[in-house]
Amino acid sequence: MMQAERLYDEVDALRWQLSDLGELNRENIRLRGLLSFKQRSPLRLVAARVIARSFEAWSSSVVIDKGKKSKINAGMAVIDLQGLVGRVIEATDNSSRVMLINDPSQGISSIVQRSRQDGLVNGTLGANLIMRYLPEDAQIVKGDLVITSELSQIYPKGLLIGEVINIGSDFSGLNRFAQIKPAAQLTSIEEVFVIIP
Amino acid sequence: MKKWLLLLIIAVLAFLQLIWPVFLSFFNCKPDLLLILIVALVFYFDFKTAIVFAIIAGLTKDAFLPQVFALNTILFSIWGYLIYLLSRQISIEVVYVRSAIVLIAALLTNIITGLQIINSGLIIPLGIFLRSLIISSIYTAALSPLVFKLVKKLAA
Numbered sequence: 546m547m548q549a550e551r552l553y554d555e556v557d558a559l560r561w562q563l564s565d566l567g568e569l570n571r572e573n574i575r576l577r578g579l580l581s582f583k584q585r586s587p588l589r590l591v592a593a594r595v596i597a598r599s600f601e602a603w604s605s606s607v608v609i610d611k612g613k614k615s616k617i618n619a620g621m622a623v624i625d626l627q628g629l630v631g632r633v634i635e636a637t638d639n640s641s642r643v644m645l646i647n648d649p650s651q652g653i654s655s656i657v658q659r660s661r662q663d664g665l666v667n668g669t670l671g672a673n674l675i676m677r678y679l680p681e682d683a684q685i686v687k688g689d690l691v692i693t694s695e696l697s698q699i700y701p702k703g704l705l706i707g708e709v710i711n712i713g714s715d716f717s718g719l720n721r722f723a724q725i726k727p728a729a730q731l732t733s734i735e736e737v738f739v740i741i742p
Numbered sequence: 743m744k745k746w747l748l749l750l751i752i753a754v755l756a757f758l759q760l761i762w763p764v765f766l767s768f769f770n771c772k773p774d775l776l777l778i779l780i781v782a783l784v785f786y787f788d789f790k791t792a793i794v795f796a797i798i799a800g801l802t803k804d805a806f807l808p809q810v811f812a813l814n815t816i817l818f819s820i821w822g823y824l825i826y827l828l829s830r831q832i833s834i835e836v837v838y839v840r841s842a843i844v845l846i847a848a849l850l851t852n853i854i855t856g857l858q859i860i861n862s863g864l865i866i867p868l869g870i871f872l873r874s875l876i877i878s879s880i881y882t883a884a885l886s887p888l889v890f891k892l893v894k895k896l897a898a
Contacts, residue, residue, distance in 0.1 A: 596761075597760035597761055598760065598761070598762065598764075599772075600756075600759055600760060600803060600806040600807055601759075601772065601774060601803075601807065601855075601878070602770060602771040602772065602852075602873075602874040602877075602878045603852070603855050603856060603859060603874055604807060608760070649859065649864040649865060649866050650859075650862075650864050667865060669865075669866065669867050669870055670770070670866060670870045670874065671770075671867070671869075671870045675865075732764060732770065733764060
């Protein structure tokens with residue numbers, strides 16, 4: 546009976562160990578990807594880890610574990626392996642607050658990569674973004690990739706924002722809008738890069 | 743009970759809200775633990791203590807938000823005062839009545855926060871506005887009995 550209990554305890558302990566190893570393995574793969582990306586990228590990047598998320602449902606932001614000591618300042622663009630994540634809005638010595646691109650106060654000057662059609666991408670607090678102010682004859686179709694434009698004063702030109710998943714007309718009928726699925730997994734980001742200009 | 747422990751509880755709840763796990767967030771909504779705390783303070787502490795700690799909790803929440811500073815400080819103080827007045831008019835001893843009060847306070851807080859965002863020129867689709875308003879408020883009310891129990895233990 547005692548031996549059975551001891552074996553059960555051992556099984557529990559091994560289960561925990563297995564779970565820990567799985568997590569470490571996943572983290573290892575992620576970090577290797579980040580390192581490889583950093584080495585290949587022409588941009589000056591500082592890697593950071595997400596340590597906290599939005600305080601409530603009315604804003605979309607995260608806190609990262611790097612700040613002014615790592616030369617991070619407000620206004621810098623933040624990306625991950627998939628694409629644009631947001632921008633730094635506040636930096637302390639050892640941490641920074643990053644407003645994500647799906648926050649409604651974000652407005653990103655952007656273009657459709659294929660047709661160079663320009664527009665303004667806004668956050669909606671939801672899973673998708675909205676590209677506004679597209680003319681009736683806008684050259685945009687489902688599947689198009691949207692990137693930051695050179696008109697943006699915050700973001701470097703050419704950062705991938707996401708992919709067009711739907712196109713519609715606004716209430717007035719004068720303009721069209723496009724729904725954009727962000728390239729970055731905004732709800733589950735763990736590691737990011739801050740672009741140092 | 744030493745009142746400084748309430749400062750610790752505010753810090754713990756704020757920390758919990760910041761690291762709230764993604765799998766516990768429903769439709770990207772999380773509960774407002776500090777709001778539940780200020781309602782619980784009115785129930786289990788004297789008026790002066792409740793208001794002082796409501797202001798501290800409001801300041802803590804405002805410090806972590808990119809919106810207008812002091813909005814939550816003002817709202818938390820008002821809710822504390824109004825709930826105190828209400829508690830002298832009706833019996834609020836039953837848990838579900840207390841949870842209903844939290845629900846109303848959460849709905850009002852979310853409506854004001856949402857309208858303040860829209861008023862500042864930002865666009866939030868109606869569906870997402872209603873989602874943030876309703877789900878956050880219900881989630882807050884649903885978790886309120888747990889925070890009530892914690893505060894009751896500390897007040898004892």
